[in-house]
Structure formats: structure tokens, C-alpha cells
Amino acid sequence: MSKYTIPLSKTISWDASAHGNALITGARGSGKTFFCFALMIGLATLPNNSSNLIGSGTLPTQFFIIDLKNADMGRLQHVLPKGRVATTKKAAVEVIDRFVDIMKKRADSIKNNAPFGSTARSLGMPMYYLIIDEFSATSAVFNETITKDDKSMKYRWFSALRQLSLEGRQQGTFMIIASQQASVTNSGLPSDIHEQFGLIAHLGPANKESYRLTFGNEIKIPREHIDVGEGLMWLEGQTDRGFLLPFCTPKFNPKTLQERVWLALDNQLDGRYLTMTTGNGD
Template sequence: MFYSKFYNTVKRENKTEKIKFERAYLRQNKHTVEVSFELRGTKSEQKFLQLGPQLETTFSGDLMERQILDGYIIYTIAFQKYLGRISVDRVEMTPKGLRLMETVYWDFRKEPHLLISGGTGGGKSVLLFILILALAKFSNLYICDPKRADLANLERYDVFQGQVYFEVPDIVNCVINAWKIMNQRYDYMRQSPQNKMGLDYSDYGMKPTFIIIDEVGAMTSELEGMRGSRIAAEYFNALQQIAQKGRQAGIFLILSLQKAGVDAVPSNIRDQLMKRITVGVLSGTGYTIAFGEEASQKEFKTIKEIDGHVVRGRGYTGNFGEIIEEFYSPYVPFDQGFDFFEEYAKLPKLELADYDRIVQPEVKKKSKPSEVSDDQTYSREKLAKALGTSPTVVQRATQLLADSGIYFDKDIKGRYSYGDQDKDFLASILAYKRDERVTLSKAIEQFVQLDEDDK
């Protein structure tokens, strides 16, 4: 208190000074210590509000909570956080959420979407395997691995059949289909007789659905060369829609990356990922991107050994913008023969409900041959009719997209000729325009310039 100058001086009648310390209280429990400072509007008050990192160093602990109560700011520091580490078999769903440590839970209904950051060898892949093993027991999973590495191997197991993707077009379709499923779920809930304000997917008996993209930065890099293209625009738009609206419908994202760079995940998506976990050691910038401004109030430590044993899977966790705490990934007993692939092989495949299936449009058979081939093409008028809009709107959309660098084919007479993929793309734009009640130009801007702020 003295060396930090947490005191005031008062002059006595004999002109000597009297030191009057600020009020501070210390209460130690078995695994925590509480340090409280009185807030009285003195010159020390601003320092009291920013003591978290210093107290962590002083007590060699981890800041668990910072709250202002009854005129005091109270810091709770935990000791030996690693004692709260659990084994992989205890990672399960509880009323508090998915248990990850004795005191750490992921309540995805309140903290939608998860961002995992970690360098090579930090334990990120093992943590993903742990999450997949736990979530597959009660939820629908769609697993994407653009690097064709660890997660791509899961396609061989029945429980994940048809739900593992590693080709870029397939990953894009997976994300777009998840967006469509989200909308189908909202339609189902809206039409349900029990529909009322405040309910979410779980109140309608729906299973949660998770879209897992490992090394999402690699996916962004793959699409970098397609910037402005339809496939990139649709992917980022669908990802953003899920990030913003997926919670109530039970559609959640789990994105992992080696480095939480500003270009890996566009900010309008990244800021919607409420739960954050880092494993291994990150740079100062990496922690700031992972946790936001709250990272400036944290003393990030590097611990390589505990009691002579090498530490793996250690990092930090927190909800975006909230207190960050030390984290230890669940312990996996590889030395005792534990094998993730053997455990995956034991899992039963969950049946999809009707609202979780992508409904393909029914093609009616005609008594006479169709005027078009299987690879159907549309004139401007026919496309407008298929989309339920006017030819003028199609022409305007075509012009706006051309201004953005997206062009459509033309026939030998120089007239625009649209294919089925073009029709689906324009249908997505018009659906966004209708749902969000924006102009056509704004809807197109949303699709083709989704990551403009992150260039």
C-alpha cells in the first residue's frame, strides 16, 4: 500500500504530515483470496479499478472475478487453477452447460458460438476432438476441414457419415445449408401452436446443431482469390447470418484457427462469437483479438511445467468482453490407451428431423419434352418468373452485380443467359432483401462486400 502510494497525507497543526492509508480488506479461502478496496472518490480510486494484473502477480494466482458492490471493488484471485482440470469422460452436458473444467462451462444457449485460437502443438486439435466426442452424443454436427488434416479422417465413421467436408465448394454448401436449416427452424417455430415470445429451439424439442470449421483462416485464404465472387459472397453471408441469428434456432458455430488474425475471420462475424478459448501461447496481439479490450486487464503467463510435468492444453477462456480466466483442456489418457477414433466408432448416428433436412424442389414430370435441357438456362423474363419478381428487378440486379465485378454469361445474340446456380444466387439476394427490408443495392452490397471493413 505504501509503495503503491495508496494513501493520503494530512497536515497536522505542528506542520508535520500524517499518512492515512486507503481502506483495503483481504479474505483468504481454501482456493481463493478476495481483495477489496473502498471507493471514496479519492485520487487512488482510478488505480483501484485497474489492479487485476498486479494482484495476479502479487498472489501468483488467476483473476476470477471483478465486481463493484456496496462502495467497494472486489477482486477474487484463484490459486492452483489446474486442480480444476477434469478428464475427457467428464465432459458432458449439465444444467450449467457443457462442462469443460470443474468451474468452467460453455452454456451455448446464452453464450452462442465458440472461437478457439492456438498455435501449432498447443492442443487445439485435441480440444476439438474432445468437443466433437461430447457434442455428438446429443447434437447434429457438420465438420469442415479445409486443410484436409485431422478432422477430415472422421468421414470414415458412421456417426459422421455425410457430415464431414474438406473440399472448398462442399464447405461453402455446408455453411449455406446450415443457414437454410436455420430459416427452416424459424419457420417451424413460427408455425407451431405453442409459439410465443421468449422461446428458443430447446422449447420445441429441437437438438442443437454445430458447424465446426477447423483452421477457418485456411478457408478464408482459399476464398481470398475468389473475393467478390458469388461463392465467397454466399459463404460469408451465410456465416454472418448464422453468427447473428443462429442462437434462438439452435444453430451454433465453432471456429478454430492457429492465429486469431484480423483477416482470418471478418469482424462482423468474429464479434458474434461469444465464447473464447485459447490454448498454447499467443502473442499480445493474438490475445487482444481473441478477447478484446479485456485482454489489457489480464496478466497472461507462460507455464511449461507443473510439479515437474509438461503442461499441455493450457490457455485462457472467457466470454467476449468479460473476465478472462486460466483454462486447462480436459485430460486425455493417451498413455492408458485412450483412442478418439475407437470412441467415435461407438457413437450412434442421430436421426435428423424434417426441419433439419434440406428440402430439394420437386421436379414435376411433363407429358411432353421440356423446352430446356437438364442444364437449364433462363432468359431474363423466365428467370424473373421463376424468382417471383419482375424482369426490371433482374436487370437491375445484373447491372449492380456487374458493377461489383460479378458477371453472367451471354448467348450468341448478346443477351444474358442465367443458369440454375445463377438463379439460386439471385434468390438468396432477393430473400435477404425481403427478410432484412433493405434496398436491392444494399442486399447486393451485403453479399459482395461482406468483409470490406477487414481489408
């Protein structure tokens, strides 16, 4: 098991550095945000020890957040370093541009200071994650192009998304996208970006059409009763034969969730982890 592996349920684990980009879908109230927080807790406290959600924290994933609805994810602006959380269109462009810049700086650092063929994983470098909450609503905001500035921001937004999805793996820079809709038509999620997800999860009950919009037409949907906080998952390397995995998200007491997230994000520091190495990540 690599240093970058976190448990998703009692029986399913995710090697984030190998299959880093994640798509979380489901109707409103299905548990998407809680699942994103569970992923954050696990990633921020890597490496994981045994089956606990919270690990040792010596390889802390660094987070950047875009939440144009300024909901639960937006509240992380009180915890994360300044400039890492965006709740407006202009700030979202600034955050994603900064994230791309981090990816490029890390690529230069690896190229100039590490042996040929090195990656962030092989060097044991902490990962960086950009979380975009309610992507379909965010995409709609950027597709409203009235002024010249609107068109410029739209171009910068989608250009940065493509760069991150296609080039981020070697640098350990990834995205988690949460959205009620996952199809290209309904969510505004470009198909070339959709193809780069190593983890796709659909939370809550849904009909077959909704599942196929999320996972594709070739997927085999098991006959399972799905409730809030439960879902179906496609995980690269584990579900390549077409069968989805039923799973249940970690259970949290809503009254203590904020405290657990705040505690997990204790090691969010600008600059320190960009070039830090801890040895082999496997």
C-alpha cells in the same frame, strides 16, 4: 444448470445454447483440435450427468464439419451422415448452405408449431453445430477470386457465415471456429462475426500481442504459465469484468480418443432431430 451445459474444465462449465458460438485459437500443436473433439463429445452426448464428459445422449447435438486441410476433422466423413463433412472448397459451400437451410427450416417449424416467443432452447430441441477447422486457411481459399465461380462462392461463403452468426441462436444452430489467428486482418474473420462469440479460448503459450488479437485490447491477461493443452478463456457471462480464465483442456489418451469420438457421435441422424422437442431446456 440447463440441459445444454457441458464442463470445460474442473471449475468452468459452458451453457452452449445460451452462449453458443465458439472461437478456439492457438499456434499449431497447441491442442486446438483435441479441445474441439472434447467439445464435440460433450455436446453430442447431452444432457451431461454430473461432471462426466460423456452425458446420457438423449439431446444429441448434430454436427457438420468443414476441414479443407482434410486432417483429423476431415476423417469424420467416415462417421457422420453423407454430405455433412467438406474437405474441398465446393463441398464447403454446399455444407454451409445446407446448414443455413436447416436453420431456416427450424425457424419455420418453431414459428408455425410452437407458442409465440418460443426458441429451440425453450422447447428443449437438440442443437446443430458447424465446425470450421483452420479458419484462416479456409478464408484464404475463399478470398482467391480468379473466376466468376470463385467470386460467387466467396459471396455465398461469407453471407452464410453472417447469417449463422447473427440468426442462429434462437434456432439452436451455432458455429465452432478453430484458427491459428483470430484477428480480422490475419484470419479473414469479419469483425461482426467475431462479436458474436460467446466462448473464446486461446490455447498454448503466447505473447501479449497474440492474446490481444484474440480477446481485444481491453482484456486483462493473468500472469500464468501456459503449456500445451492449457489456455486462457473468455466466457460470456463469466468474464465480463475483463479478467480471462486460465483452464486446462480434458486429458485424453490419443490411442483411445478416436474410439470415444466415434462412440459419442452414434446419434447423428439426418432429419430426426430438426423438429424434435424434449420440453424445457433449462
